[in-house]
Amino acid sequence: MENSSSTLSYFFIIFFFLVSFLSSRTVVLVNCLSTDGQVLLSLLKAAKDPYAKSSSSSFVLSSWNTSSSTPCSWQGIYCSPQQRVISVSLPNIFLNLSYLPSELSSLSSLQLLNLSSTNISGSIPSSFGSFTHLRLLDLSSNSLSGPIPSELGGLTSLQFLFLNSNRLSAKIPQQLSKLSSLEILCLQDNLLNGSIPKQLASLVSLQQFRIGGNPQLTGEIPAELGLLTNLTTFGVAATGLSGVIPHTFGDLIYLQTLAIYDTEVFGSIPRELGMCSELRNLYLHMNKLTGPIPPQLGKLQKLTSLLLWGNFLTGPVPDELSNCSSLVVLDVSANDLSGEIPGDIGNLEVLEQLHLSDNALTGSIPWQLSNCSSLTALQLDKNQLSGTIPEEVGKLKYLQSFLLWGNSVSGTIPAAFGNCSELYSIDLSRNNLTGSIPEEIFSLNKLSRLLLLGNSLTGRLSSSVGKCLSLVRLRLGENQFFGPIPEEIGQLQNLVFLDLYMNHFSGELPSQITNITVIELLDVHNNYLTGEIPSSLGELVNLEQMDLSENSFIGEIPWSSGNLSYLNKLILSNNLLTGPIPKSFSNLQKLTLLDLSSNSLSGAISPEIGYMTSLTISLDLSSNRFTGELPETLSRLTQLQSLDISHNMLTGRITILSFLTSLTTLNVSYNNFSGPIPVTPSFRTLTSNSFLDNLLLCESIDGSTCSAHLTRRNELKSAKIIALVAVIVTFVSIAVMATWYILTRKNRYEFEKSPGIVAGSYGYIAPEYGYTVNITEKSDVYSYGVVLLEILSGRSAIEPQIGDGLHIVEWVKKKMGSFEPAVTILDSKLRGLPDQMVQEMLQTLGIAMFCVNSSPTERPTMKEVVALLMEVKSPPEEFGKTSQPLINQSTHS
Known part of the structure; x- marks a missing residue:
């Protein structure tokens, strides 16, 4: 057990020493890398992700082996025989540097530094001014910001300086004038400001001077730059430079390109430029040159x-x-x-x-x-x-x-x-x-644009047009072409614009047009085209503008029109179209202008119109046969600027239009609208012409001033009035004369004696008699209006059935401001007459209210009243009933 344990301990000791040896060996290898090599590794420290697989730097930097004694074998690095780095050239390598390492200035033998298009941000280190042997510095096409360091003026060996296409700001340092060996200076496409230092004229070796694309660069072009006699390129385009082009530039005998365009330069073009015999490119456009x-x-x-x-x-x-x-x-x-x-x-x-x-x-x-x-x-x-x-x-x-x-x-x-x-x-x-389009034109198989607008060309459009398969724009409007539109036009698969408007084309619109699936504009307005609008036009899903107006198209608007989802302008006015507005129009969510005027469209205005919230320019439904009330959905058109629904048979109120807050133009005239006119700011800017011939419209909520007032400056041009209007005129004239007699003969003394009598005396007396004793024709007109109201309503000026002691004028105003139909004002015996006659009596009611305006200056003259009545008078034979009810109207039942 002891032998086993000591063997294990011995193994761990050997392993520890082995690891220690290898680690120390690695350190020795790194430490063997030359000083220049270690400086270059600072680029890797500044890189955000230098070895990213997606980066173009991965291949190059993988050769930067830290085990090498020198970096001389690394990609992009070149050394002198003494193993010193003299060139760092890594253009278009995605280094992705967050800053430009100042340590690079330690490369004391460096002659060339090219880091263009390497995605460097940050600023240019001032230490870069210590590259005493540097001949080329290229930091172009990066994201460098901040000023150009004035220390760069110490690069006395520098021949080529490329700092263009960055975000460098501040002024051009005067110290650059010390670069006596400089041949190329490229500072274009930055954010430099200030003026061009005239001291740069000392750069006598300079061949290229480019500082264009600095919009904030101001001041004049120094005349001293004419001393740079070795210049081949001078570019200051797209700057704020002003003043004149120096005459001294005529001394630049080697100049090949002079680019002074898109500036504030003025004055004349120097004739001395004719001495620049090597000049190839003279760009002086987009200036303020004269002479x-x-x-x-x-x-x-x-x-x-x-x-x-x-x-x-x-x-x-x-x-x-x-x-x-x-x-x-x-x-x-x-x-x-x-x-x-x-x-x-x-x-x-x-x-x-x-x-x-x-x-x-x-x-x-x-x-x-x-x-x-x-x-x-x-x-x-x-x-x-x-x-x-x-x-x-x-x-x-x-x-x-x-x-x-x-x-x-x-x-x-x-x-x-x-x-x-x-x-x-x-x-x-x-x-x-004049003349026709030559057949030979249609043999040009590369022709993409044929524009002949606004001439006096005649003849038929040849079927050979179908051979121009490259046509993108065919614009023949405002000529005198005639005959049918050839079917072969459908072969133009690349056609985007088709303008045939204001000619004499006839026949039907060829359905083959629907084969042109890329078409964006179709304009055939003001021709003699007939037939129905092809439903297949709904297949032109790229169509943005379509104008078929001022032709003789019949039938209904195709339901398929709702498929034109890119349409922004649709004009179908002045045709013979019938039927309702298709509900599919709600799909036209990009439409800004819709004009369906001057047709025979009927039915109610489709609620779907209100869902076309993109309508901002104009909606014109005038001169049709629309009936019913305005749909509540119209309140959604809050961006609409112009609305015309005049000359229809619309009824109800127009208060819904108060939500159209962007309106600058409105026309609801010649309908049967009733109730108050909205008092919103957009309505206050409208003129009386916007509301003509809507006799039951009132200018205010209480109905105190009604639309008859709005007709003053415009003749009342309705269809007709009741058959015996002449009898009314005669009857009223007698009444007026009687009133005149009463006022001037019988009561004049009383008025002179009591000038403070209450304004608005009942009966036939005009309200102004309460304030003045002056008797004018306008006072008679008021009395005239009262009599007309009596005739039409079957009531006396003052009688119990009016109620609340109201005068007939106040009673009619109250009725007109209520929700009751205006016809209830008429005598019950007159309401059973034909509709046309009832409408004419309502028009006469409007004239009466015109006469009884509380302001004398707003009343018409008697001559104007008679003219208004005669304008609406109809021949008696047009009616099936007599005017007897009018004769008996004084007996109110």
């Missing part, structure tokens, strides 16, 4: 790109530009250039893009442009060009885009376009073109 284009730019024989668009340049396009024989892109669009297009531009044989749009150019299109045999884009839109399109355009066999819209070009569309087999976009809209 002419310098003819001296024509000296730039090596110029390939000239971009001057988006300025305020004036004068002509210089003929001298035709001497820039290397020019590939010429873009002077969106300026104020005038004059004619120089024909000599046709000498630019390698020109690929010519953009002259949005200027004030005149004259015709030079046929010489056809000599630009390499041309791919010719954009002449938004000018004042005239003449015809030259047939020679067919020689441009590489032409891809031809834009001419918004000019005054006439003549026909050249058939020669058919030779331009690479064409994908033709826009000739808004010109004076």
